[in-house]
Amino acid sequence: MNECLRINRQICIVKLAAIDIGSNAIRFQVSSVLDNGTRLLFKKMEYVRFPLRLGHDVFTTGRISDKSKDKFKKLMHTYKLLLELYEVDDYMFCATSAMRESENGAELVQEVRNQIGVNIEVIDGQREADLINRAISSFLTNETHLHIDVGGGSTELNIYVQGEKLHTRSFKVGSVRVLENRDSPVAWEDMERWIKDHMKPQYGKVTAVGTGGNISKIYELAQLKPHRKMSLKRLDEVLAMIGQHSIEERIYKLQMNPDRADVIIPAGNIYRKAMAWAQSKYIFVPEVGLKDGILLHLFEKNATQRKIEFVNVEDQSQGKKISPIPSKRAPRLK
Numbered sequence: 001m002n003e004c005l006r007i008n009r010q011i012c013i014v015k016l017a018a019i020d021i022g023s024n025a026i027r028f029q030v031s032s033v034l035d036n037g038t039r040l041l042f043k044k045m046e047y048v049r050f051p052l053r054l055g056h057d058v059f060t061t062g063r064i065s066d067k068s069k070d071k072f073k074k075l076m077h078t079y080k081l082l083l084e085l086y087e088v089d090d091y092m093f094c095a096t097s098a099m100r101e102s103e104n105g106a107e108l109v110q111e112v113r114n115q116i117g118v119n120i121e122v123i124d125g126q127r128e129a130d131l132i133n134r135a136i137s138s139f140l141t142n143e144t145h146l147h148i149d150v151g152g153g154s155t156e157l158n159i160y161v162q163g164e165k166l167h168t169r170s171f172k173v174g175s176v177r178v179l180e181n182r183d184s185p186v187a188w189e190d191m192e193r194w195i196k197d198h199m200k201p202q203y204g205k206v207t208a209v210g211t212g213g214n215i216s217k218i219y220e221l222a223q224l225k226p227h228r229k230m231s232l233k234r235l236d237e238v239l240a241m242i243g244q245h246s247i248e249e250r251i252y253k254l255q256m257n258p259d260r261a262d263v264i265i266p267a268g269n270i271y272r273k274a275m276a277w278a279q280s281k282y283i284f285v286p287e288v289g290l291k292d293g294i295l296l297h298l299f300e301k302n303a304t305q306r307k308i309e310f311v312n313v314e315d316q317s318q319g320k321k322i323s324p325i326p327s328k329r330a331p332r333l334k
Contacts, residue, residue, distance in 0.1 A: 011035050014302055015045070017083055017091035018294035021120065023055030023098035023152025023176050024259060025213075026072075028079050029291050030086045033299055042295060045086060050075055051259035054098035055152040055176035063103045072108065076118050090298050093120040094290065096128055097153025097174060125170020129156040131293035133165060136209055139286045144203040146195070146278045149211045149289070150270045152176035152263070155191070157274065159198055167198045175214060175267035188273075195277040208275045208283035214267035217260060218242075219285040229282040232275050239268045 013033045020027040030046040057065045099105040100122045109120045132149050140163055147158040153174040159167040171191045177183050221238050222230050250261035
């Protein structure tokens with residue numbers, strides 16, 4: 001392990017990195033875990049989001065194009081150099097829907113391993129949902145929650161009752177897939193049926209929990225007070241407002257990334273439909289995601305305990321801090 005740092009009386013326990021290889025973009029984050037004696041803080045040191053839309057290739061042709069493969073290898077090499085420069089103690093490269101569905105995805109993963117020395121773990125929908133759940137667990141209450149995570153190629157759904165996860169499922173319905181008209185009516189029907197079958201009347205009122213870059217941007221545009229739930233009505237209003245702007249206007253007036261501007265409405269419609277099917281009137285947006293779950297997984301793997309409580313996360317997409325939640329102090333790594 002690299003030498004610990006002392007920052008404002010906080011000791012750096014370990015440096016960790018998460019690389020989320022999605023269908024619409026690839027995210028790289030390095031965080032240091034700080035211990036101030038009573039709680040832990042995951043402090044962002046570096047965050048890079050590169051708009052490489054692997055899903056465009058895979059969902060239209062079934063393969064990752066040579067051009068995308070070349071960019072991907074350059075990006076993996078760049079990330080490897082950053083890992084070395086930051087002297088990261090542990091890291092994890094995770095690839096999701098586009099890579100696992102691509103005909104040449106396994107071949108590309110092997111080429112990256114042989115040529116660059118980076119191991120990429122291609123995870124299934126269940127594993128993806130489990131990692132994201134690590135990041136949101138501390139935000140859940142004793143209410144019934146439908147967790148909705150919309151990616152470029154798939155949507156992960158989880159049902160929580162009194163803090164316990166009872167049901168989970170991954171569906172091939174995602175923002176890029178819908179944009180490219182590669183979504184199946186059968187998949188939509190399957191998702192609707194699954195939600196309605198598993199949301200029992202005895203569970204009571206349902207509050208949705210939304211993760212993903214698109215719902216975070218929608219929440220930002222809703223202009224609510226921090227940590228307030230967003231109503232389904234307000235979600236519809238924001239989507240209608242976005243729909244009145246051209247792609248160019250979304251980029252320049254609404255300050256969206258180009259690769260966000262064209263998928264935000266397809267993504268928003270997935271959230272709103274899932275909420276409507278669950279009869280959920282409100283959605284909470286904690287602004288965490290797969291990369292945060294990977295970081296927690298890495299910390300737990302390197303710690304001397306089996307599980308930690310989520311005490312503090314700095315949101316990487318907006319640079320906001322979520323108020324820390326008191327917890328038992330995790331043991332310091334040796």
